[in-house]
Amino acid sequence: MTLAERSATAVVWTIAGAVTVFLLTPLVVTVIVSFGSSAIFTLPPPGWSMRWYERLANLRGLSSALAVSFQVGLLATAASLLLGGMASIALARGRFAGRETILAFLTSPLMLPGLVLGIALLQGMRFAGLRDVWTSLVIAHVIITMPYVVRTLYSALTLFDFSLVDAARTLGCSYPAAIGRVLLPNLAPAFVTSGIFAFLASMDNYAISIFFTNAWTKTLPIQMLNYVEEQPDPTIAAISSLLIGLVLVLLLICERVVGLRRLAEI
Amino acid sequence: MREGEAFLDIRGAEKSFAGNRVLGGVDFGVNRGEFVSLLGPSGCGKTTLLRIVAGLLDADRGSVRLAGSEIGNLPTHKRGVGVVFQNYALFPHLSVADNVAFGLRAQRRPQADIAPTVAKFLDLVHLTEMAARPVRGLSGGQQQRVAVARALAVAPKLLLLDEPFSALDRKLRETMQIELKRLLRDVGITTVLVTHDQEEALVMSDRVAVMSRGAIEQFDRPDAIYLRPKTPFALGFVGHSTRIVGKAGASSDGTLAIETPVGRFFAAASFMGGAPVLLAIRPERIRINAADADANSLDAKLTELVFQGSKVHLHFTAGDAQTLLVEAAQIPPNLAVGDTARLSWSYSDTLIFPHDGTLQ
Numbered sequence: 001m002t003l004a005e006r007s008a009t010a011v012v013w014t015i016a017g018a019v020t021v022f023l024l025t026p027l028v029v030t031v032i033v034s035f036g037s038s039a040i041f042t043l044p045p046p047g048w049s050m051r052w053y054e055r056l057a058n059l060r061g062l063s064s065a066l067a068v069s070f071q072v073g074l075l076a077t078a079a080s081l082l083l084g085g086m087a088s089i090a091l092a093r094g095r096f097a098g099r100e101t102i103l104a105f106l107t108s109p110l111m112l113p114g115l116v117l118g119i120a121l122l123q124g125m126r127f128a129g130l131r132d133v134w135t136s137l138v139i140a141h142v143i144i145t146m147p148y149v150v151r152t153l154y155s156a157l158t159l160f161d162f163s164l165v166d167a168a169r170t171l172g173c174s175y176p177a178a179i180g181r182v183l184l185p186n187l188a189p190a191f192v193t194s195g196i197f198a199f200l201a202s203m204d205n206y207a208i209s210i211f212f213t214n215a216w217t218k219t220l221p222i223q224m225l226n227y228v229e230e231q232p233d234p235t236i237a238a239i240s241s242l243l244i245g246l247v248l249v250l251l252l253i254c255e256r257v258v259g260l261r262r263l264a265e266i
Numbered sequence: 267m268r269e270g271e272a273f274l275d276i277r278g279a280e281k282s283f284a285g286n287r288v289l290g291g292v293d294f295g296v297n298r299g300e301f302v303s304l305l306g307p308s309g310c311g312k313t314t315l316l317r318i319v320a321g322l323l324d325a326d327r328g329s330v331r332l333a334g335s336e337i338g339n340l341p342t343h344k345r346g347v348g349v350v351f352q353n354y355a356l357f358p359h360l361s362v363a364d365n366v367a368f369g370l371r372a373q374r375r376p377q378a379d380i381a382p383t384v385a386k387f388l389d390l391v392h393l394t395e396m397a398a399r400p401v402r403g404l405s406g407g408q409q410q411r412v413a414v415a416r417a418l419a420v421a422p423k424l425l426l427l428d429e430p431f432s433a434l435d436r437k438l439r440e441t442m443q444i445e446l447k448r449l450l451r452d453v454g455i456t457t458v459l460v461t462h463d464q465e466e467a468l469v470m471s472d473r474v475a476v477m478s479r480g481a482i483e484q485f486d487r488p489d490a491i492y493l494r495p496k497t498p499f500a501l502g503f504v505g506h507s508t509r510i511v512g513k514a515g516a517s518s519d520g521t522l523a524i525e526t527p528v529g530r531f532f533a534a535a536s537f538m539g540g541a542p543v544l545l546a547i548r549p550e551r552i553r554i555n556a557a558d559a560d561a562n563s564l565d566a567k568l569t570e571l572v573f574q575g576s577k578v579h580l581h582f583t584a585g586d587a588q589t590l591l592v593e594a595a596q597i598p599p600n601l602a603v604g605d606t607a608r609l610s611w612s613y614s615d616t617l618i619f620p621h622d623g624t625l626q
Binding site: 161163164166167168169170171172173174175177181182185186 | 320321322341342343345347348349351352353355356357358359368369372373416417420422
């Protein structure tokens with residue numbers, strides 16, 4: 001290695017280290033505070049305790065918000081995978097006018113400010129006469145999660161050799177059966193990854209969910225913000241730490257199923 | 267089957283893509299157990315025709331009948347047509363044996379039949395030892411054999427081969443052509459091969475259909491295609507030839523005189539006097555400095571000598587710009603580049619086509 005290469009490597013590593021520290025610090029602080037004994041956020045904590053975790057058990061509204069978020073997240077992810085999967089096949093395979101436009105449209109919720117999208121969806125659903133909070137919440141989340149699914153699946157499908165599907169059809173599979181027996185197993189990594197991203201995007205969403213919740217149906221992020229307003233103690237840090245744990249578990253599953261290296265490529 | 271209907275019988279098949287006519291009313295018939303090639307350059311419509319037979323494309327018009335019944339409106343999986351794809355399209359998530367078993371499982375054949383059938387077809391293509399291997403690591407030749415075994419295992423009525431040798435190197439290609447031809451003949455399956463490689467078509471087929479611009483130019487035995495091409499396209503696409511443009515002159519007793527810039531030649535043909543014609547000769551039919559009676563002949567200068575191992579190509583020039591190609595078994599003695607020689611060929615080897623003013 002020449003001197004220039006050595007110094008370039010050193011610079012890159014320094015930047016990478018600084019970015020990692022910058023990104024990880026808030027998470028680490030949250031986890032430490034959640035195990036602290038102090039009722040206000042102090043670092044380092046004066047002592048250690050599990051009291052904030054114990055409080056979670058009988059915290060009003062937490063379990064129902066968690067249930068709503070999980071149900072909405074799973075339903076929206078499933079719907080997104082099904083609809084987005086079919087749309088991606090059409091976009092990757094079809095040669096029709098407006099293909100690019102549809103692709104851009106399906107991924108546009110990522111580019112729009114959440115509040116704008118939320119208001120638009122609220123008005124749209126009012127206009128369509130849909131007043132059921134739960135249904136509108138799920139529909140809104142399908143729209144939020146769609147870009148993650150379509151982007152990942154579309155890029156995987158453009159690299160997929162569709163003569164495999166043709167081959168399966170000549171061997172006796174109907175078109176849907178060929179998709180199920182050949183396309184799904186070969187693109188399983190892309191489906192798993194996009195599903196996990198979609199689920200996390202749904203779990204995390206605040207800006208759009210706020211328009212489709214009421215006193216009885218609240219998602220977890222909204223309930224958490226309520227707590228912060230009512231009683232800003234490290235209970236919220238305990239919830240956050242559990243969520244960080246959930247993400248870690250999902251990433252580990254990804255790692256086992258796909259491998260993180262391929263995950264980064266997608 | 268109807269009277270006079272072939273085993274695979276295509277009538278009036280038409281197909282356009284975005285207003286661009288790819289097939290213009292093709293009639294095509296293949297007999298039971300026959301090996302037929304669709305030969306033509308890319309874009310001639312041969313692959314479109316194959317995909318229409320397999321049901322992977324719908325024809326705009328026309329009928330496709332197989333073994334006496336219409337299949338043109340059936341979905342692909344109900345047609346009983348097997349396909350070996352150009353890239354083989356092996357399923358990368360399955361082993362060799364599971365690839366071969368795929369169709370049997372998809373068609374829900376009895377569980378007890380699957381293993382013996384797979385074993386039989388793996389044995390047929392000499393891949394028994396590879397059964398448990400993933401398909402990823404296989405060589406091109408092995409992949410092709412898996413694809414053939416997979417297509418044959420479900421016992422299709424018809425097998426379609428889409429440029430199956432194009433991914434193989436030349437040496438292997440020749441071996442595989444002979445091997446596959448023998449295998450398919452033993453199985454006794456009716457086969458249609460799509461290829462742009464004339465040698466492949468001539469070597470493998472019982473009959474060859476030469477295609478150009480969405481139409482079949484000639485459908486005949488390989489030797490007839492080579493020796494008696496019906497159109498200038500068939501002449502040009504299959505094998506080499508020398509072409510001389512001229513004008514039909516007087517004809518008598520079925521012998522036609524043709525006036526050309528490099529002399530008057532005769533052929534066994536009849537044409538209206540004065541019509542522009544294209545005269546052609548296959549390179550191995552021209553003899554050098556032979557004492558032939560009743561033969562066409564001219565003097566030409568050797569301009570280039572190309573040694574090709576088992577044969578030699580000699581390029582001659584006559585007159586101003588008329589080039590002639592001669593193929594000989596060996597380099598003729600006493601002939602060097604720059605020398606003039608007498609070239610001759612018999613009347614019956616002189617091919618005549620109507621000429622529209624362009625040379626392909």
